[in-house]
Amino acid sequence: MPYRAPLNDYRFIFENVVGFSRVAETERFAEATPELVEQILTEAARLSEEVIAPLNWPGDRNPAKLENGVVRTSPGFGDGYKAIAEGGWVGMAANPDHGGMGLPMAVTTAVNEMLSSACLSLQLCPLLSQGQIEALEHHASDELKALYLPKLTSGEWSGTMNLTEPQAGSDVGALRTKAEPQEDGSYRITGQKIYITWGDADFLPNVVHLVLARLPDAPAGTKGISLFLVPKYLPNEAGEPGEQNDLRVVSLEEKMGIHASPTCVMEFDGATGWLVGGPNKGMAAMFTMMNNARLGVGAQGIGVGERAYQHAVAYAMDRVQGKASGSGAIVEHADVRRMLTQMKADLFAARSIALMNAVAIDMAAATGEAGWKARAALLTPITKVFGTETGVQVAHEGVQIHGGMGFVEETGAAQFSRDARITPIYEGTNGIQAMDLVARKMMDGGEAAFSLIDEIQSQAEEARASHEALAQKVWEATEALRETTEWLAEQEMQDRFAGAVPYLYAFARVLGGAAHLRAAQKGDAARGAFAAFYIDRLLPEHRALLAQARAGAKGLYSISLDDLTAA
Amino acid sequence: MPYRAPLNDYRFIFENVVGFSRVAETERFAEATPELVEQILTEAARLSEEVIAPLNWPGDRNPAKLENGVVRTSPGFGDGYKAIAEGGWVGMAANPDHGGMGLPMAVTTAVNEMLSSACLSLQLCPLLSQGQIEALEHHASDELKALYLPKLTSGEWSGTMNLTEPQAGSDVGALRTKAEPQEDGSYRITGQKIYITWGDADFLPNVVHLVLARLPDAPAGTKGISLFLVPKYLPNEAGEPGEQNDLRVVSLEEKMGIHASPTCVMEFDGATGWLVGGPNKGMAAMFTMMNNARLGVGAQGIGVGERAYQHAVAYAMDRVQGKASGSGAIVEHADVRRMLTQMKADLFAARSIALMNAVAIDMAAATGEAGWKARAALLTPITKVFGTETGVQVAHEGVQIHGGMGFVEETGAAQFSRDARITPIYEGTNGIQAMDLVARKMMDGGEAAFSLIDEIQSQAEEARASHEALAQKVWEATEALRETTEWLAEQEMQDRFAGAVPYLYAFARVLGGAAHLRAAQKGDAARGAFAAFYIDRLLPEHRALLAQARAGAKGLYSISLDDLTAA
The missing domain is CATH 1.20.120 (Four Helix Bundle (Hemerythrin (Met), subunit A))
Structure with missing residues (x-):
């Protein structure tokens, strides 16, 4: 089933529902003219439809695997990632000083939704880099910025976020990973982290980990947490990957969905890292990263839902059963019609909320006004929860419309349901959002x-x-x-x-x-x-x-x- | 995680909510005294908890496989099935004349729920036999009854239902499998059937297929469908499995859940069969079988939901995160509490509706009163839909309570969600029930x-x-x-x-x-x-x-x- 990006919906919502023109009128986003936005969305749609979407199902069938310490990725994922990076999509929201496009969050959100529709497992990799780029822009030293941001923005290297430990999930304050200061100003990081999305990949020359850890004598709980940048390969004098750092992927989780996204258990064994933000200021940096990531996860839910919807409506128009009027296809049955209409109406609502949220973020960034900041902060948990629940619910109904075929993996409907299921959980469970x-x-x-x-x-x-x-x-x-x-x-x-x-x-x-x-x-x-x-x-x-x-x-x-x- | 059968809930609902005593007061079910019911439920609980429940997770991890035409079942399933059969549970509702226990449907429903909690994949095998036994009791000739019912009731042989063809799912009338009359009174059955649950198994000495097919010159649509009994091995003069019939399992479906239940594509290649019910009367026989099967599927949803609930509440009481009061476990968080309370309240509601339905069936059978028949008919689609949706929703929330651990297969929470997903689909989709x-x-x-x-x-x-x-x-x-x-x-x-x-x-x-x-x-x-x-x-x-x-x-x-x- 081909995927078609909902470009008309974006255009309509930008223009009529969320008032995107206000964003384009600001000095900060003056370059985001209607023509540019149209060009950006069209190009992202083409990439998503033609290059990335075909990777999704084979990725589910051929999960990422750990072989002799190397994460072997699913077929075609290296080329797909390269296409995303070369299109500039990793750094689309990033600062132009480091090679980013500096696009508004509203445009970024639409692009992230399309890439999620195309292949959620692969899209996670650039999404995490986007979060890391933002955290480094706000909190890292100029030296770290100069060394890492160009590589991350171009997508040559990717970024990960290492929060969770077995005893510290939603309760980040319970983490135990240690950071010991060294004489040269670096730190030695020791501990185990779990649920590290895209912790490594065979197509990446380097992976940059942001790791939450405790300094010696740090206060207990969240007040004693600091953030460290820990690359897989330490950059040499030319800024290229040099000596291997003391960290490794121990194992990959076997999950209900997003099989092609390697979820790593990472072991840091005295790895060399550098402090990002001040000592014990790790939570602030993490919140920078997580706040927009929550909008990104909401968009993921909508993206998977959109594709599940398209899959279901195509099936419903094709499948002839019973005494339906017209074509005889099941789309003529009132109850199937009801399900499809609800799916599409809910996707429109969720997409509008996400873009309303993104516009508030853009306006806050462009104007610095407290009202926009508060609006963005208020909408973020709503976008995350409603976007992800809509994704799960739409994918569920998509399976239902397929009948018995929906439960059989061959059809692909089940994959959307299994993939969407992670979105209400990660980046803060929906209960925590509420x-x-x-x-x-x-x-x-x-x-x-x-x-x-x-x-x-x-x-x-x-x-x-x-x-x-x-x-x-x-x-x-x-x-x-x-x-x-x-x-x-x-x-x-x-x-x-x-x-x-x-x-x-x-x-x-x-x-x-x-x-x-x-x-x-x-x-x-x-x-x-x-x-x-x-x-x-x-x-x-x-x-x-x-x-x-x-x-x-x-x-x-x-x-x-x-x-x-x-x- | 051990499973504990909700015996107190059954006792309470029987006595206080659905008025089971009325059933026990009828002549037909006079033997179903409180003592006997208690003994039956206790014994079924023991079997479910101790023997069947441990098979569930290994079954998911080691799906049934087709090897050289033989369905190799999951580890321990042969012994588990034998324990169910030897306990008399396959024939618990069947006529005592053929070795059945003749229990009321209310008791049968509670037992089916427990077995579904223990292992949905395995429970499907006896559930299908129960439907077949009922269809044969109502529609088969005395000769067929005498030959097949004792073997099916004892569970020595199992029964399947062959309805669906690729072009004929919910629209049964579109089926094309042919039945040609032979001079000896038998028929030759030719065609392909899909979604045949437990179409074969390496632990079964014989499998009896009920197959919907068309006689030559039969009218189009549902009015031209007849039902045939087609055994894998034709019984010899001693009534034991003799010559192999011309049918085979072509392939197994790869499904989202119930991995241990082999879902077969069956090929009938001029297989010998016998007519059940009159020519072109197949739909009536099928409805007999499906009507109670819908109640059974509702009970499956409740059963999987119950186990998912138990899994989630145990996790919530064990998992310490954040600043919850009391034990510090997440069960102390208001939102986790809200989810768990809703899960249990909904399970109670669904279980009460299913047992209310079962009592109506029993009263209809015992009294023949039209009012009870109409009550049973009215409640059946409601039981099926609400039982299965509750199962799906409770299993979904169970995953959510586990957080990231819920998405990882190792925890087992995901399996309940994947397994439950079939129940709103089969035995007539929930839309069709409504x-x-x-x-x-x-x-x-x-x-x-x-x-x-x-x-x-x-x-x-x-x-x-x-x-x-x-x-x-x-x-x-x-x-x-x-x-x-x-x-x-x-x-x-x-x-x-x-x-x-x-x-x-x-x-x-x-x-x-x-x-x-x-x-x-x-x-x-x-x-x-x-x-x-x-x-x-x-x-x-x-x-x-x-x-x-x-x-x-x-x-x-x-x-x-x-x-x-x-x-």
Whole structure:
């Protein structure tokens, strides 16, 4: 099944839903003219469709393997990676001083979505480099920047992130890897890290690890964590890979999906590294990297979902069964139609939220305004959760539309479902994202949320003239969200946490409603029909979600552990 | 992770929720005394926990394989199957005249759930035999019954169901396999069948295939389908396996889950078979078999979900991360608590619905009353869909609770999710079940539904005395279901179909609410707390579902195929 990049959707959302023109009007992104954006998106679409998409299924069937310490990658992945790097896509958002394109995050997000549709396993490699580039730009010394950023930006070398240890997953503060200062200003890093995505690859001349570790006598917990740059090969005087560092891939995990992405257990055995950011300032650097990575993971969910959708709709138009009208294909059955329409309507909502988030990041970067920063921070966990859950749900329905063929690996539908499954887990589980939303992102008393809610309601007011019924439904749902937000902001943390996930989903449903309403106003009849579907059939879910959000923790803790384990 | 059968839940539901005592009071099931039921459930629990459960994970890691035409099964499966057969579990519901135990369907359903928790892949083998036994009891000649039923009931031989062909999945009427009459009264069967679960196994001395095929000059579509019994080895005069029949396993499917269950492509090359039921009466026989199999598949979903839940709660109690209170384990986090509580509350709801369904089947069999028959028919698609969706959703959340470990196959959490995924697909996809509910099951104008709705409301009235708030919520939800049922019963079929799946979910939510309300009335404080959780937080979903159920087909078909495929 060929993949077709949803370019019309990007164009429409950029222009009509998220107001990308504001970004292009800033000095910082003045070069991102409509012509350039069009050219960038078209080129990324071509690469994704023609070069990367064909690698996806063979990659699942031929996972990355560890052979005598070397990570042997899936067929064609070396060439695919090279095409991504040579197109400049690794450094598309990076600083032009080091060879980057300096593109807005909105454009980067669309490109990342397309590459994820094409091949999630491969796309992870440049995505991690993007995060590392950003962390180094913000926190590394000029010397490290000069040595590493050009190689990372060009994609010649790739970057990884080494956080997790067996006892320290979501609880990063529990990590134990040690860093001992050396006389020459470097550090010796010793410890084991797990879940290191693209920890190594046979097509990469060098891999640069960012490793969280503890200095001697560092305070306990997250306050005693520092970040180190640890390359596989130490650069020689010419800046090329020289002596091998004391680190190695011990094993690869066998996973449910993304088989072609090597997930490494890394052993650092007194490896040489350099401090990035100040001593004990590792968490700040890590958050820089993770914040945009969360948007990237949201885009991954949407990307896998988009491809699963295209796979399913093609099957539904081809498969003749039963007494459907018209062509006789199952796409004529009302229930199949319902599933497909929901899949596409949800993808549009998730994509709009992700791009709204990206525009806020761009505006914050371009203007430095606190309001945009707060908007971006508020939207990030929502994008991550709703993008990834939409990906999982759409891929699930994609399997269902295939019937028995969906459960058979040969069809490819199952792969999308297995691949998408990682996205609600990594880069902070979706539960942790929701806790972030109701805790850190409400330390302003809900100000950022209320500002967005006000904006949606103004938009709904404006839409009444042409779409009264839809506008009213969006207005009311937004008002219900406001009331629950006011209530939440006054609760103890435990009560917020008990309803955090349903609250986040309700917020996403409302944002999706706003995006669809805008599409109905600005788009053709088909956009209006999808908007009506979403607002009439899916938006009503917000009520039950908000009821859950307000139910509090007391009822949960009235059930004891013995009650939970009674059989 | 050991599995513990939820015996207390069965006892509680039998006694307090579904009124099993009515079944035991009938003449037909007079032997099913509380003592016998207790003994049966305890013995099945022991087998499931100690003998079958340990086979599950190794089975996933070592799938069934086809070697030189022989299906080599996973390690220990031969012994596991023998233990099931020797315990009499294959024939537990079968007629005692042929060696069966003649147990009520309620007991059989509980046992099937336990065996599914233990090992879904293996449990499929006896489940298919149970369906075949029932079809033969109702439709086969006395000669065939005498020859085959004792062997099938004892589990010495197993049974399969051969429906699907590549062009004929959900649309059974499109099948092409031919049956040519022979002078001796037998038939020659020629054709290819796919998705034949346990089509063969190295531990079975004989496999009996029931095959749907067309007689010469049979009418087109489902009216021209006949059912044939086609054994792998033709019985000799002693009734033992004799000459090999002209059929073979061509290949096994590679699937997303249930790896240890061989899914065969079968080739019948002029194989000898015998007619079961009259010529062109195959669909009736097939429906006999499929109807109870749907309840069985619902129980499978619940069974896999139960085990996934147990796996997740054990992990959550063991895994220390972050600053949770108490033990420091993640089970103390409010969001993990919320997920676990929902999983257990939904499993209780699904189990209650399945057992309510089984009791209706038993009462129909014992009394012959049309009301019980209609009740059983109404509940069957609901049990199938809600049981399987609960299984998938609980297994999904189980992976999520494991975090990164959930995505790694080593933990076992992923297997439950992959295994559960088949259950919403086979035995009629969940979309087809929902269409059955709003079409065939409403040919009575909704009478069976209204009778159940009346009963739930009477129960809610009665519960007001002790649980006013919960009772009121259940009453109101039931009233909303009644209104939508009245509305649906008057619509064109296409409008019913457009809302069939959301309608079915709403019905299930209400039935679950009724079961939990009963549990609050009759059970301890913990049952009351789960009931409050379900009724306060999950039952409200019925509103959005009913809104979807009533949205009709028009909006769906206003979106063209071009709109669906626009990128």
